[in-house]
Amino acid sequence: MLVLTLVVGLLYALPNLYGEDMAIQITGARGGAASESTLVQTRNILEQEHIASKSIALENGAIVARFASSYLQLRAREALTAVLGNNYVVALNLSPATPAWLSMLGAAPLKLGLDLRGGIHFLMEVDIDTALNKLQEKTIDTVCGDLHDKGIPYTTVHKIANYGNEIRFQDAATRDHGIFWLTPRHRDLVIDRYGSNALRVTLPSNLLRKARERAVQQNITVLRKRVNQLGVAEPLVQRQGSDRIVVELPGIQDMAHAKEILGATATLEFHLVNSTLDQTASINSRVLEDSEMKTVRDGQPVVLYKRVILTGDHITDSTFSTDEYNRPQVNISLDSDGGKTMSDFTKDNIGKLMATLFVEYKNSGKKDASNRFILVKQEEVINVATIQSRLGNSFRITGFNNYNEARQLSMLLRAGALIAPIQIVEECIIGPTLGLQNIAQGLRACLWGLVASILFIVVWYRQFGLIAATALIVNLVLIIGIMSLLPGATLTMQGIAGVVLTLAVAVDANVLINERIKEELRNGRTVQQAIHEGYRGAFSSIIDANVTTLITAVILYTMGTGSIKGFAVTTVIGVATSMFTAIIGTRAIVNLLYGGKRIYKLSI
Structure with a gap:
C-alpha cells in the first residue's frame, strides 16, 4: 500500500518539473470548434510570417501553438488575429509542457495563484448606454401596454433625448385622458404634456443613477457566476471606477475559452x-x-x-x-x-x-x-x-x-x-503580485526551514531521524501530488504557509513517537516492546493534535474566502498526509529494518 501510494504521488507530482510553454490557443467563436482546415491555415500563416513554433496541434476542438519565447508568442497572436478575424478567438495562453504519457494518465501541474505565477488580467467596460436604452424601451412598452389595455388610442411613439419617449394622440382630450390614467400607475416616471396633443415620459435622474449602478453590480454578479462555471479557484472580480470591472484568473489553463465566456453578451x-x-x-x-x-x-x-x-x-x-x-x-x-x-x-x-x-x-x-x-x-x-x-x-x-x-x-x-453588454478593453498576462524576489526569498526560507528540521532530527535521533526525514520528503511529494489532482485547488503564498505548518506538525508527530520509544527503553523494555509501545502510546496524542488542527482548518475553509481558503485547503491535505506518513509510513520502515530480528540496541 505504501509503495503504491508513493508511486501514485510521484506520478502526479512529476508534471510540476516540466514547466509551461508560451502558447496561443485558437477556438471558434460562439462555441464553434476549430477544425483540421483551421490547423492547416494556422500553420501557413506562421510559415508566411517566419514565426517558428515548437508544436501546433488540434486538442479538444482548440488549436494550441507552442512557442519558445513570449516575443514569438505575441508576434504569432498579431499575425493570426489579423487573418482569422472575428470568426475565431485568438488568446494568449500558458500551456503545460507535460509529456503525453503523463497527460494520458490525467496528470497535470499544480495550479499556482496570481501571487506565485501571475495569471490573466481582464479589464472590462460596461456599456451603460445600452442598458439605459433597454430601460427606455421597457418603459415605453409598459406605458403603451397600459394605454392599450385601457383602450386609449395613440398615433405615434418615438424616442427623445435623455432616454425619454414621446407619445402623440389624435387630440388633446385623448392625451389628457392618457395622462390621467398613467400618472397614478407610474409614480416613478415623469409624465408631462408636450405640444397640443402629445405627452412625454422621462426617467428621473435618481432612477437613471440606480439603473447605472444596477447594470454594473448585476454584471459583476453574472461574471462571478461565469468564473465559477470555468472552475477557477480564488478569482478576483471587482469594480474599478464607475463603469469598469477587473477580472483576474489565477491558475487557469484555457485562456481562449475564458475570454470568450466572460466577454459573451x-x-x-x-x-x-x-x-x-x-x-x-x-x-x-x-x-x-x-x-x-x-x-x-x-x-x-x-x-x-x-x-x-x-x-x-x-x-x-x-x-x-x-x-x-x-x-x-x-x-x-x-x-x-x-x-x-x-x-x-x-x-x-x-x-x-x-x-x-x-x-x-x-x-x-x-x-x-x-x-x-x-x-x-x-x-x-x-x-x-x-x-x-x-x-x-x-x-x-x-x-x-x-x-x-x-x-x-x-x-x-x-x-x-448580462444586463448590459461588456467589452474587454485590456487583456494581459500579469506577473506575481508580491514580486518575484519576495517569492524566491519565501520559497528559499521554506526550503532552509525544512533542511534545518531534517538536520536536527537526524542529529538528535540518528537512524530514526533518517526515517522521519524520509517521511517528511514523502509527505511533501504526496501534498503536491494531491494538490495537482484536485481540479479546483490553487496554490498561493498562504497555501505554502499551510504546507510548512503541516510539515512542522509531521516533525512533531515523529518527535512524540521517538521520545516515547526512548522512554520505554529507559524503563527496561526490550527493543521490540519499546517500538511497539512507543507507537501505541504516541498514537492518541498525535490523533488529538491533528484532529484539532483539522477542525480549525475546516472552519477556516467554511467561513473564510480567497487566500484563507487556500491556507485551509493545504492545511487539511497536509495534516492528512502527515498522519499517514508519520504513523503508518515510518512504522512500515521501522518494521522493515527491525521487525523479526533480535535487536539489542537502537540508533535513536
Whole structure:
C-alpha cells in the first residue's frame, strides 16, 4: 500500500518539473470548434510570417501553438488575429509542457495563484448606454401596454433625448385622458404634456443613477457566476471606477475559452410572430410600427412584434441535451415571474407562432470619439414554433447548428444574462503580485526551514531521524501530488504557509513517537516492546493534535474566502498526509529494518 501510494504521488507530482510553454490557443467563436482546415491555415500563416513554433496541434476542438519565447508568442497572436478575424478567438495562453504519457494518465501541474505565477488580467467596460436604452424601451412598452389595455388610442411613439419617449394622440382630450390614467400607475416616471396633443415620459435622474449602478453590480454578479462555471479557484472580480470591472484568473489553463465566456453578451428574447404580413411585404420593408423584420439562419425574413414576451433575465437554469431526432436542444427553466408571464401569454395565443431571438453584442472594430470600441447588436431568429399548448416554467429550444453551440448557450444562460453588454478593453498576462524576489526569498526560507528540521532530527535521533526525514520528503511529494489532482485547488503564498505548518506538525508527530520509544527503553523494555509501545502510546496524542488542527482548518475553509481558503485547503491535505506518513509510513520502515530480528540496541 505504501509503495503504491508513493508511486501514485510521484506520478502526479512529476508534471510540476516540466514547466509551461508560451502558447496561443485558437477556438471558434460562439462555441464553434476549430477544425483540421483551421490547423492547416494556422500553420501557413506562421510559415508566411517566419514565426517558428515548437508544436501546433488540434486538442479538444482548440488549436494550441507552442512557442519558445513570449516575443514569438505575441508576434504569432498579431499575425493570426489579423487573418482569422472575428470568426475565431485568438488568446494568449500558458500551456503545460507535460509529456503525453503523463497527460494520458490525467496528470497535470499544480495550479499556482496570481501571487506565485501571475495569471490573466481582464479589464472590462460596461456599456451603460445600452442598458439605459433597454430601460427606455421597457418603459415605453409598459406605458403603451397600459394605454392599450385601457383602450386609449395613440398615433405615434418615438424616442427623445435623455432616454425619454414621446407619445402623440389624435387630440388633446385623448392625451389628457392618457395622462390621467398613467400618472397614478407610474409614480416613478415623469409624465408631462408636450405640444397640443402629445405627452412625454422621462426617467428621473435618481432612477437613471440606480439603473447605472444596477447594470454594473448585476454584471459583476453574472461574471462571478461565469468564473465559477470555468472552475477557477480564488478569482478576483471587482469594480474599478464607475463603469469598469477587473477580472483576474489565477491558475487557469484555457485562456481562449475564458475570454470568450466572460466577454459573451448572448441572451434570448421571445417574440410573437406577426403573421398578418407576408414575406414580400417584409422584404420591401413595409413593416408596421409595432413590428420589425428579423432573419432566420437560412436568410429567410420573418416579421416579429417588437414587444418582448420574455427575456433571459427570468431564466434560472438551462441544460443542453438531444431531442427524439438526436438534434441538439436547450432545456429552459424560468423563475416564478417568468413562468407566470409565459403561462399567461401562451394560454391566450395557442395556435400562433412564437420566435426565439438570439441577441448578441459584438465588437465592430471601430472606435468612437472617446476611443472606445463600438459594439454592434446582432440578432438572429434561431427557432420559430407554433404554440401548441400552455407553457409553464420549463420548455425547450431547438434550431442549433451544433452541440457546442447548444452547450455554450446553456452555460451562458445558466450563469445569467448580462444586463448590459461588456467589452474587454485590456487583456494581459500579469506577473506575481508580491514580486518575484519576495517569492524566491519565501520559497528559499521554506526550503532552509525544512533542511534545518531534517538536520536536527537526524542529529538528535540518528537512524530514526533518517526515517522521519524520509517521511517528511514523502509527505511533501504526496501534498503536491494531491494538490495537482484536485481540479479546483490553487496554490498561493498562504497555501505554502499551510504546507510548512503541516510539515512542522509531521516533525512533531515523529518527535512524540521517538521520545516515547526512548522512554520505554529507559524503563527496561526490550527493543521490540519499546517500538511497539512507543507507537501505541504516541498514537492518541498525535490523533488529538491533528484532529484539532483539522477542525480549525475546516472552519477556516467554511467561513473564510480567497487566500484563507487556500491556507485551509493545504492545511487539511497536509495534516492528512502527515498522519499517514508519520504513523503508518515510518512504522512500515521501522518494521522493515527491525521487525523479526533480535535487536539489542537502537540508533535513536
